[in-house]
Amino acid sequence: MKQVSQLQEYGLFDARVPRYTSYPPANHFAAEGISDLAQDWIAAIPAGCEISLYVHVPFCRRLCWFCACRTQGTQSLDPVRIYVETLLSELRQLRARMPEGVRLSRLHWGGGTPTLLPPDLIMQLAGAIFDTFPLSEQGEFSVEIDPTEIDAPRMAALAAAGMNRASIGVQDFNPDIQAAIGRPQSFQVTAQAVSMIRDHGIESLNADILYGLPHQDNMRMAETVQKLMALSPDRVALYGYAHVPWMSKRQVMIPEQHLPDPRSRLTLFQTARQLFLADGFSEIGIDHFARPNDSLARARNLGRLRRNFQGYTDDRSQILLGLGASSISRFPQGYAQNAPATGAYTALVRAGRLPSTRGHVFSAEDRWRGRMIESLMCHFHIETAEMVRDYGISPSQLTHLYGPIRAKFRNLVRVTPHAFHITQEGRPLTRIIAQQFDAYASGPNSHSQAV
Numbered sequence: 001m002k003q004v005s006q007l008q009e010y011g012l013f014d015a016r017v018p019r020y021t022s023y024p025p026a027n028h029f030a031a032e033g034i035s036d037l038a039q040d041w042i043a044a045i046p047a048g049c050e051i052s053l054y055v056h057v058p059f060c061r062r063l064c065w066f067c068a069c070r071t072q073g074t075q076s077l078d079p080v081r082i083y084v085e086t087l088l089s090e091l092r093q094l095r096a097r098m099p100e101g102v103r104l105s106r107l108h109w110g111g112g113t114p115t116l117l118p119p120d121l122i123m124q125l126a127g128a129i130f131d132t133f134p135l136s137e138q139g140e141f142s143v144e145i146d147p148t149e150i151d152a153p154r155m156a157a158l159a160a161a162g163m164n165r166a167s168i169g170v171q172d173f174n175p176d177i178q179a180a181i182g183r184p185q186s187f188q189v190t191a192q193a194v195s196m197i198r199d200h201g202i203e204s205l206n207a208d209i210l211y212g213l214p215h216q217d218n219m220r221m222a223e224t225v226q227k228l229m230a231l232s233p234d235r236v237a238l239y240g241y242a243h244v245p246w247m248s249k250r251q252v253m254i255p256e257q258h259l260p261d262p263r264s265r266l267t268l269f270q271t272a273r274q275l276f277l278a279d280g281f282s283e284i285g286i287d288h289f290a291r292p293n294d295s296l297a298r299a300r301n302l303g304r305l306r307r308n309f310q311g312y313t314d315d316r317s318q319i320l321l322g323l324g325a326s327s328i329s330r331f332p333q334g335y336a337q338n339a340p341a342t343g344a345y346t347a348l349v350r351a352g353r354l355p356s357t358r359g360h361v362f363s364a365e366d367r368w369r370g371r372m373i374e375s376l377m378c379h380f381h382i383e384t385a386e387m388v389r390d391y392g393i394s395p396s397q398l399t400h401l402y403g404p405i406r407a408k409f410r411n412l413v414r415v416t417p418h419a420f421h422i423t424q425e426g427r428p429l430t431r432i433i434a435q436q437f438d439a440y441a442s443g444p445n446s447h448s449q450a451v
């Protein structure tokens with residue numbers, strides 16, 4: 001209880017803070033000249049290098065009420081076919097602007113629901129991507145799979161196309177909670193999807209679950225975690241439900257009076273966390289768990305964990321290209337985000353233009369602040385030697401920067417000559433402590449709750 005009141009004192013239960021999947025966060029992107037800049041950045045990609053590619057599929061047959069992802073409902077495949085044509089066209093235009101010999105270290109299909117694509121579109125899209133950018137030898141091709149939106153032919157097509165990692169959306173197994181969030185999905189349907197994935201020899205399976213949903217209590221949380229562990233995922237993402245109805249209109253369907261309060265959210269997270277740790281999972285960053293031999297756990301142990309728009313990754317590419325509506329690309333020079341609305345995105349691609357409409361050019365300060373925030377989100381510390389070596393920051397500048405933060409957060413952080421640490425007790429405050437390093441954070445904002 002002492003810990004809870006201390007966390008309250010630091011604003012854990014009322015803070016709204018970014019999730020820091022980028023720095024600056026995407027709401028600070030601006031439109032100024034981004035299309036020309038992105039063009040230069042694409043042309044400057046070194047020949048023969050390895051990059052990552054994210055492909056966004058912004059369609060779902062059902063729209064779950066809790067969901068804050070950029071997606072639209074459709075009952076017909078017509079818009080999906082048109083969209084895939086547009087993706088292929090964007091891909092050709094990218095290729096024409098890029099140097100030779102670029103390969104993919106990672107290909108990720110997300111959404112929305114990529115498994116909405118019928119087998120012929122899966123093969124066509126994957127074929128075109130790999131013809132353009134071959135997957136490197138150790139390359140990973142991962143797909144977000146909705147267990148209610150997959151069948152044997154689509155799974156076979158994904159496997160034949162080269163998918164070697166899968167991620168399933170579970171959210172929660174309790175039928176009352178599923179009813180309250182507009183996402184019915186029986187345990188049997190999820191289990192069937194998992195066996196299909198395993199039958200195809202997919203070596204790595206991730207599952208997403210949420211804490212902070214309406215009607216959730218510790219008992220139900222524990223049941224969901226136990227059911228999930230029975231399916232033996234290699235990784236689990238345990239996200240805090242972000243209730244942002246001003247951003248995601250369908251969330252007005254969520255019964256707010258049944259949402260757990262912030263203190264309950266903390267115990268829900270801790271309940272799930274204890275069970276994962278007891279089962280032998282390693283804790284990865286603020287909201288992931290992985291089997292100790294999983295590559296994410298190994299990357300964490302080697303200090304090589306990174307944070308990008310998909311959350312945590314062990315990918316070491318310097319360049320992440322985002323294909324499709326609303327996708328964000330990261331270049332060594334800055335970020336570029338495609339037009340968020342499918343219509344606007346399609347119109348730009350058809351006009352032969354790069355569809356980026358917003359972005360951000362890194363300043364020298366953005367780079368070191370961004371690295372500090374990433375390091376805190378991944379490893380809960382900032383290494384002095386790295387900041388001196390890679391960013392030319394002097395130890396006395398660091399002392400100056402850390403001083404007020406240490407004074408404010410006392411025992412929740414620790415400063416030594418070698419590093420700035422967030423202590424174990426301070427971990428629930430990681431996003432809030434990271435925000436101390438964010439030069440763009442000021443005034444009221446529209447981010448989700450910190451816990």
Ligand SMILES: C=Cc1c2[nH]c(c1C)Cc1[nH]c(c(CCC(=O)O)c1C)Cc1[nH]c(c(C)c1CCC(=O)O)Cc1[nH]c(c(C)c1C=C)C2
Pocket residue numbers: 017018019020025026027028056067068069070110111242244247309325326327328446447448449
């Ligand atoms: C794949 C699903 C999700 C992605 N982001 C979210 C989900 C569920 C949730 C989310 N992302 C943002 C917020 C708002 C506030 C916050 O918690 O910080 C929420 C609830 C931030 C965000 N993500 C994107 C934008 C443009 C913003 C707003 C600016 C910001 O706060 O950083 C873009 C974006 N996020 C996701 C995708 C797929 C995507 C665009 C391609 C993932």
Ligand SMILES: C[C@H]1O[C@@H](n2cnc3c(N)ncnc32)[C@H](O)[C@@H]1O
Pocket residue numbers: 066067068069168169170171208209210239240241242243
């Ligand atoms: C891609 C993953 O994003 C998560 N997701 C979708 N909507 C939200 C939200 N409002 N808050 C937190 N996580 C969310 C789901 O767990 C999904 O599986």
Ligand code: SF4
Pocket residue numbers: 059060062063064067068069071111112113146169
């Ligand atoms: S959770 Fe998945 S299936 Fe549901 S609306 Fe969001 S993207 Fe679509």
